[in-house]
Amino acid sequence: MEQVEGHDLALLRKLRVDQVARWLEIHPFEVVRALVQVDALPADLRLDTDAVERVRTSLGLETWWDGTELPHDDPALIAALIVHLTSRLGVIGDSNLPATSAVVRRPLSTRSDNLFRGLDPERQVFLRRAVNHLVRMGYLDIVMTAAGLSVTLRPESRAELRLLTVGSAGLDALVARTRAERGGGG
Amino acid sequence: MPLSSALPDTGGSTRGPVRSPPARSLVEALELAGRERQREEQELDLAMSEVAREDVQNRRSIDEAYRRIAALKLLRQELEERRAAMASAASRHEWQAVRTGLQADSARFAGRAEEARTAMKARDERIAAEMASPELVAALTEFERYHAEVEPSLASMPAAYRLAISETHERNARRLAPYAAELNSLALRLDAAVEPIGVVACASPADGRPEALVLVLPLPFAVYREWATREEDLGTVFAYRIVAAVCRLLQGIGAADAPIEYFEVHGCLALQVWLGDHVVVGDLREQTLEHIARAYEEGAELRAAGVEVYGVWLRPELLTEDGA
Numbered sequence: 001m002e003q004v005e006g007h008d009l010a011l012l013r014k015l016r017v018d019q020v021a022r023w024l025e026i027h028p029f030e031v032v033r034a035l036v037q038v039d040a041l042p043a044d045l046r047l048d049t050d051a052v053e054r055v056r057t058s059l060g061l062e063t064w065w066d067g068t069e070l071p072h073d074d075p076a077l078i079a080a081l082i083v084h085l086t087s088r089l090g091v092i093g094d095s096n097l098p099a100t101s102a103v104v105r106r107p108l109s110t111r112s113d114n115l116f117r118g119l120d121p122e123r124q125v126f127l128r129r130a131v132n133h134l135v136r137m138g139y140l141d142i143v144m145t146a147a148g149l150s151v152t153l154r155p156e157s158r159a160e161l162r163l164l165t166v167g168s169a170g171l172d173a174l175v176a177r178t179r180a181e182r183g184g185g186g
Numbered sequence: 187m188p189l190s191s192a193l194p195d196t197g198g199s200t201r202g203p204v205r206s207p208p209a210r211s212l213v214e215a216l217e218l219a220g221r222e223r224q225r226e227e228q229e230l231d232l233a234m235s236e237v238a239r240e241d242v243q244n245r246r247s248i249d250e251a252y253r254r255i256a257a258l259k260l261l262r263q264e265l266e267e268r269r270a271a272m273a274s275a276a277s278r279h280e281w282q283a284v285r286t287g288l289q290a291d292s293a294r295f296a297g298r299a300e301e302a303r304t305a306m307k308a309r310d311e312r313i314a315a316e317m318a319s320p321e322l323v324a325a326l327t328e329f330e331r332y333h334a335e336v337e338p339s340l341a342s343m344p345a346a347y348r349l350a351i352s353e354t355h356e357r358n359a360r361r362l363a364p365y366a367a368e369l370n371s372l373a374l375r376l377d378a379a380v381e382p383i384g385v386v387a388c389a390s391p392a393d394g395r396p397e398a399l400v401l402v403l404p405l406p407f408a409v410y411r412e413w414a415t416r417e418e419d420l421g422t423v424f425a426y427r428i429v430a431a432v433c434r435l436l437q438g439i440g441a442a443d444a445p446i447e448y449f450e451v452h453g454c455l456a457l458q459v460w461l462g463d464h465v466v467v468g469d470l471r472e473q474t475l476e477h478i479a480r481a482y483e484e485g486a487e488l489r490a491a492g493v494e495v496y497g498v499w500l501r502p503e504l505l506t507e508d509g510a
Contacts, residue, residue, distance in 0.1 A: 004317045007326045009310070011333065012366035016418055017426055028413050028422075029429045029448070036433040037442065043484055045426055046370050144445060 014046035023052060024061055025117050030147075034058040059147055060111055064088070065118035075175045077123060078130050079165040081115065085140070086162055091155040112142065112149040130178045134161075137174075277503065284386065284504045285452045291383045291404035292454055295493065298381055299420035302491045305374050313365055322365075325358040332358070372423055372487035382494045385428060387474050390502040396470050397462040400451075400505055401478075403428055407450040420491055425455060427488075431481035432457060435474060440467040451505055471499050 003009065021028040034055045035041035055061070064084045071077045090106030115131060116124040131151070134140045139157040143150050153161075164171045210218070317326065332355045340348055383404055389396040403409075405421045416422070429446075436442050441464040448457050461470075478497035482488060488495060 004314050004326060005323045007323070007330055009314060009317070009369060011326075011330055012362060012369050014370050018413055018418055018422070022414065027410075028426070029410070029446075032426050032429045033433045033446070036430050036437075041430055044370070044372060044486070045423060046372075145443070148445075 014048060015051065017045060017047065020047055020052050020055060024055060024059075025113065026055075026059065026061065030059065031055050060107075060114075061117070062088075062110065062114040063118045064114060065116075070119070070123070074126065074179060075171055077127065078175060078178070079171060081127055081130065082134075082161050082165050084115070085151075085153060086158050089151075089153045091153050091158060109143065109145075109150040109152040111147055112151050115151060126178060129181050130174060133174055133177050281504050281506075284500065287384065288386065288402060288404050288452045288454050292406065294381050295383050295404050295421060295424070296406070298376070298378065298491050298493055301376055301378065302374060302420045302487070303417075305376060309374060310369065313369055317365055322361070325361045328354065329358045329362055373490040374487070375490045376492050378492040380492045380494050382496060384496055384498045385478050386498050386500055386505065387471075387478070388500045388502045388505055389470050392501050396466055397460070399432075399459040399461055399470065399474065400456060400502065401428065401432065401474075402451045402454050402456040402505060405455045406453070407448075407455050409455050410448045420487060420493075423487055424485065424493075424495075427481040427485050428478070429457070431477040432459065434480075435477040438468070438473055438477075439470065440464060451507060456505070475499060 017028045017031050021031045024031070031051075032041060035047075035051065035058075038054055038058050040051065040054055064081075071080050088106060089110060090108050112131075116127055119127065131140065135142055139154060139161050141152045141154060143152060164174065317323070332351070336351055336355075340351065343351070385404070386402040388400050390398045390400065403425060405425055408416055409421050409425045413422070432446065433442075436444050436459065441459070441461055444459050444461055444464055446457055446459050448455065450456060475497040478495065482495035485495070
C-alpha cells in the first residue's frame with residue numbers, strides 16, 4: 001500500500017467488494033448479489049462503509065460468537081452452540097401472538113454460516129461436524145435457499161436439545177462422535 | 187345298347203345307312219389310348235417344366251430383390267452412421283473450438299489484466315509522489331488525525347469548536363478529493379488495441395422450459411476459489427459485473443431467489459443458476475445477452491483497458507467438460 005510520509009493512502013480509498021466480504025466472512029459474489037437485490041451496487045464497484053450494514057441486513061448475517069466468550073473445551077463449545085440454536089431460532093407453532101403484537105418472533109431459520117461466524121477455523125470445522133451429527137440425529141433440518149444453506153430447528157427437538165446441554169450422556173456421545181470424526185481425519 | 191345307336195348322328199349324308207368306323211383290334215385301341223396318354227403326359231411335362239422354370243426365375247427375382255433390399259438397408263445404415271459420425275465430429279470440432287476460444291480469450295484477458303495492474307501500480311506511485319508536497323502531507327495528516335482521534339469525540343465538543351474542526355476537515359477533504367477520486371477509479375486507459383472477449387451462455391435443456399442457465403467467463407476459476415488470497419484485478423471486477431448482471435437478469439425473469447453455483451468449465455470460471463423451481467418470464471436467451479451487454483456498458487474499466495465484451499449463446503452440450 002502506497003504511503004506518503006508515513007501516511008497510508010488507504011484512508012482515501014473506498015471499500016473494495018472483497019474487503020466487505022472479508023469483514024462479513026462471506027464470498028464477494030454474495031456481497032454483489034446482496035447489493036443488487038437492494039439496488040445499492042455502485043457502478044464503480046467501490047463501496048461506502050454503510051454497504052457493510054446493508055449487506056449484513058439483506059443477507060441476514062449474524063455473528064453468534066464474538067471471540068471473547070469462546071468455550072475452552074469441546075463439550076462446552078457444542079453446548080454453547082445448542083444454546084445459541086435453541087434461543088435464537090423459533091419453531092412453527094412457537095407462539096400464538098397476534099399479528100399486530102409488538103413482540104418480535106424469532107426467525108424459523110438462519111443461514112448455516114451464522115452458526116460458525118466469529119470462530120477460528122479449527123473450531124468452525126469441529127462445530128460443522130457436530131451440526132452434521134445433530135442433523136443426522138433428527139434435531140435440525142438443512143434447507144437450500146437462495147442465500148445458501150439454512151438451518152431450522154425441528155419443533156419437537158428443542159426440549160431434547162436443551163436437555164443435552166445440562167451435562168447428559170447424549171452430549172458426551174455427541175462430543176465423542178464428533179471427536180472420532182476429527183481423529184479419523186474426515 | 188347297340189354300339190351304332192351310341193354313335194353320334196353326323197347329320198350329313200342321307201345316301202344310305204351310316205357305316206360304323208372300321209373296328210380296331212383291342213391291341214390297336216390300347217396302343218392308341220396309350221399314345222394319346224403319352225402325348226398328354228408329354229404336354230403336361232412340358233407345361234410343368236415351363237411352370238418350374240418360371241418359378242425358378244421368379245424365386246431368383248425375389249432373391250435378387252431381397253438382396254437389393256438388404257444391400258440398400260446396409261447402404262442406408264452406412265450413410266446414417268456416416269452422418270452421425272460427421273455430426274459427432276462437427277460437434278466435437280465445435281466443442282474444441284469453444285474450449286480453445288475460451289482459453290484463448292482467458293489468456294488474452296489475463297494479459298490485459300496484467301497490463302492494467304502495472305498501469306494502476308504506476309498511477310498509484312505517481313499519486314503518492316504528487317502528494318508528497320508539504321501542503322498535501324499536512325492536509326493528509328490532519329485528515330488522518332480527524333478520522334482516528336477527533337471524529338469519535340466530535341459530538342461531545344462545544345459547538346463553536348466542533349464547527350471550526352469540521353470546516354477544517356471539509357477543507358482538507360476537498361483538497362484531497364481529486365487524489366482520492368483518482369485512487370478510487372478502476373478505469374485506467376491503456377494504449378492498447380481492442381481485444382474482443384466472449385462470455386458464453388446456454389440454457390439446459392436447449393429447448394423447452396429452461397431448468398438451468400450457465401455462463402462461462404474467460405477467467406480462471408481462482409477468481410472464485412482463491413478470492414481471499416488473490417489480489418483484486420481486472421478479472422475480479424469483470425466477474426463482479428457478470429455476477430451483478432446475472433442477479434439483475436434473475437430479478438427480471440422472476441427468479442430473484444434462484445440459487446447460483448460456481449464451478450469450473452474448460453478451465454474457466456462458470457456459474458450455474460438453477461431455474462427448475464421457477465417459471466421464467468420472457469426470452470431467457472435475449473435477456474441474458476442483453477444483460478451481458480449492459481454489464482459491459484457499465485464496465486468503464488473494461489472499456490478503458492481495451493476489452494470488448496460480448497455474449498455468445500451456445501448449445502449446452504458444447505459446455506460439458508468432456509465434450510460428450
